[in-house]
Structures are given as C-alpha cells and as structure tokens.
Amino acid sequence: MSTTTVDTSAEAREAGPARATRSLRRRGEQSLPGKLASHGVLIVASLIALFPVAWLVFLSLGPDKDDYLHPGGIWKKMTFSNYSFVLQHTSFFDWLKSSLIVSLGTTVLGVLVAATTGYAVSRMRFPGYRKFMWVLLLTQMFPVAVLMVPMYQILSDLGLIDSYLGLILVYCSTAVPYCAWLLKGYFDTIPFEIDEAGRVDGLTPFGTFARLILPLAKPGLAVAAFYSFITAFGEVAFATTFMLDDKKYTLAVGLQSFVSEHDAQRNLMAATAVLIAIPVSAFFYLVQKNLVAGLTAGGTKG
Secondary structure, X not given: OHHHHHHHHHHHHHHHHHHXXXXXXXXXXXXXXXXXXXXXXXXXXXXXXXXXHHHHHHHHOOOOOOHHHOHHHHHHHOOOXXXXXXXXXXXXXXXXXXXXXXXXXXXXXXXXHHHHHHHHHHHOOOOOHHHHHHHHHHHHHOOHHHHHHHHHHHHHHHOOOOOHHHHHHHHHHHHHHHHHHHHHHHHHOOOHHHHHHHHHOOOOHXXXXXXXXHHHOHHHHHHHHHHHHHHHHXXXXXXXXXXXXXXXXXXXXXXHHHEOOOXXXXXXXXXXXXXXXXXXXXXXXXXXXXXXHHHHHHHHOO
C-alpha cells in the first residue's frame, strides 16, 4: 500500500509540469474561431484596399471614354489600346523623365538636409534648438495657396521658374521639416556612446555622422526617402504653377491634359494612372525592408 502511494505521487509530480506546459501552450495559441475571425477581417480589409486599384485597371481596359458609365460592357471589348495610345501618342516618357528627375532630386537633397538637421538637433545643444524644431513644424501649417505667390516671386528672382532645380527646392521645403522630425526621433534611439567612440578614434563630428551613425539609421532614412519621393511624385499644384514647358510637366500634371472644359478622356486617364503607379511600386519594393523596420523602430528601440 505504501509503495503504491509513493509511485502515484511521483507520477503526479511528473505529470504536473507537462499539464502546465500544455495549459500555457493553449493559452498562448489562438482558438479556431479567433483565427477564422482575424483572417476574415484581414481578407476583407485587403479586398477594400485592393478594390480601387483593381477597378482602375479594369476601367483602363475599356476602349471608349464613356465606358466608366457602363462598366459591364467592358468585359466584351477589353483591349490594351489605351496603353498603346498613351505610350505612343502622348508625351508620357517626357513626363516620366521630369517626374523621376524631380522626385529623385527631392529625395536625395531632402534626405541629406533632413538627416544633418535631425542629427544636429539630436546631438548638439545650441541656443534655440528646441524652438528650431517647432519652427520647422509650424511651416507645415501654411496652405499651398498662401505659399504659392511668395515662392513664385522668390523663384522668379533667382531665375528658377520652369526649371527642375526650382521645383526640387520647392518640394524640399515641404519634405524636409517632416523628415527632420522623423530622423531626429530615430537618431535619439542610437546610443550616444557610438559618437563618443568615434571621437576617441579621431573622427570629426561629420565623420562620425557619415561613417557610424548613417549606417545604423538606414531604416529611418528609407522612411524619409519614401516620403520625399511620394511627396514630389504626386504633387500637382506647385508643378502646374512653376513648370511652363509642357515637355517638363510631371506625370501628375500631364494626367490633367486628358481633361478639358468640354471633354474628359477617362479611359486614357485610367491607363496613364496605372502606368504612373509602376515607378512608385518599384521604388517601394526597393525600400520595403528598411521601410518596415524604420516605421517600427520607435516602438522597439530606446
């Protein structure tokens, strides 16, 4: 009787951790109804996000400008003629060249200025450094209509009207303040000991910034680059005002040429819009890994 009692208690002690492990595993796992519900929500959200893009592609396959009024008839007459017309009989490639020059120029110059600004405010304590960042933020409060006239006057005095450089500088005035705030917060998550190690090794402040800090800040730089690129690539108001030569129109401005006071070639607009999305998608693909890391860095570092 005593032996049986001891064996039973030993088995109970051995089975206890196993039951606890299974219990913890069950609590950590999601139940089947929960999995189905979460997957269902994600599927519905994905369909909602993809529907406008799919609808735009579908309308671009209709050969007539009024097919959007009767989309059901597109199935019987789908064609790629809209794309061939846009590529062969419009200034699409001139618009694409202008957009890439302006967008990439804004990205390079804007990220460079924003990175040096954010790093200076993050590491250096000069008089008024806090107010300086708030001044940058306040510049974003002015609407485009208020800025248009003074910017036009400044560019006119500098001889930069109808030039890529002038438009790049205008876009940098929009992209740099936000990117400076973004990168300043990211630089704050990088330990100060790295700067001290650079000084011990004989690096100048700029050498420390370029050789030690920037490589660690690639995710933040990717987010800033993507924001700057998108800001310049899709902007219309400034590009319409400051670019006078139709060969220098950006894609966003060229898209407006399909709409006039008495006519709207919506089929060609849809095809052009699909073509415009290709460069942005390609740029997003190039920076997506660092982009995700940069967007989540503030919550995982520090």
